[in-house]
Amino acid sequence: MNNHDYRLARERMVRTQLIPRGIKDKGVLAAMEKIPRHRFVEEALVGEAYNDHPLPIGHKQTISQPYIVALMTEALELTGREKTLEIGTGSGYQTAILAELSGKVCTVERIRALMLQARKILAELGYTNILFKAFDGTLGWEEHAPYDAIIVTAGAPKIPEPLIEQLAERGRLVIPTGNRFSQELIKITKIKGKLVQKSLGGCRFVNLVGIHGWKD
Numbered sequence: 231m232n233n234h235d236y237r238l239a240r241e242r243m244v245r246t247q248l249i250p251r252g253i254k255d256k257g258v259l260a261a262m263e264k265i266p267r268h269r270f271v272e273e274a275l276v277g278e279a280y281n282d283h284p285l286p287i288g289h290k291q292t293i294s295q296p297y298i299v300a301l302m303t304e305a306l307e308l309t310g311r312e313k314t315l316e317i318g319t320g321s322g323y324q325t326a327i328l329a330e331l332s333g334k335v336c337t338v339e340r341i342r343a344l345m346l347q348a349r350k351i352l353a354e355l356g357y358t359n360i361l362f363k364a365f366d367g368t369l370g371w372e373e374h375a376p377y378d379a380i381i382v383t384a385g386a387p388k389i390p391e392p393l394i395e396q397l398a399e400r401g402r403l404v405i406p407t408g409n410r411f412s413q414e415l416i417k418i419t420k421i422k423g424k425l426v427q428k429s430l431g432g433c434r435f436v437n438l439v440g441i442h443g444w445k446d
């Protein structure tokens with residue numbers, strides 16, 4: 231596949247996987263049409279990068295299905311000015327989408343090797359508005375709080391308390407919660423200090439491992 235083929239594959243992904251399932255946010259659709267998802271998967275899997283499913287990225291982790299990335303990002307209601315926190319950098323693909331659509335992205339990954347690989351690719355792609363940390367993201371990233379948007383891309387037993395504390399007034403938090411094998415995607419909005427909760431449907435993520443997550 232050459233760059234032209236990849237561009238066609240991205241257009242097809244948006245047209246057949248995202249729009250028919252109800253993704254409407256123009257920014258999200260444009261970012262997903264632009265970002266070279268194949269750069270975030272290993273060489274042997276580049277041919278599958280735009281398919282309608284997650285893929286392994288090593289260390290028993292996965293890059294999320296494109297539709298789930300779109301659904302979660304749309305729910306964050308980004309306008310380009312936000313300070314955004316991402317827990318679970320993984321491949322860095324979701325990070326790139328966030329970097330396109332918010333002002334600044336703080337991303338936390340517990341597996342250092344994944345963080346380093348994501349940081350390398352995102353630098354190669356020219357992103358300069360991302361801060362990286364190899365750490366337990368169930369504790370958030372206090373130093374840069376509060377955040378206008380928080381996204382957790384691993385499944386949690388419950389919403390980690392530090393993330394609620396680090397969410398700004400009117401901020402949006404999207405997180406899968408449930409058991410180790412299946413979860414519900416939850417959107418929380420903080421309004422006058424109170425939490426308004428909405429369900430975005432069922433999903434299946436790798437485990438969020440940490441102090442306020444699952445034990446390893």
Ligand code: SAH
Nearest residue numbers: 293294318320321339340367383438439440
């Ligand atoms: N958005 C990523 C998803 C990767 S899978 C992508 O599409 O590539 C989820 C990631 O969350 C894994 O890389 C896993 O190591 C990481 N993770 C799990 N628990 C974590 C924690 N407590 N803090 C930070 N990262 C965590």
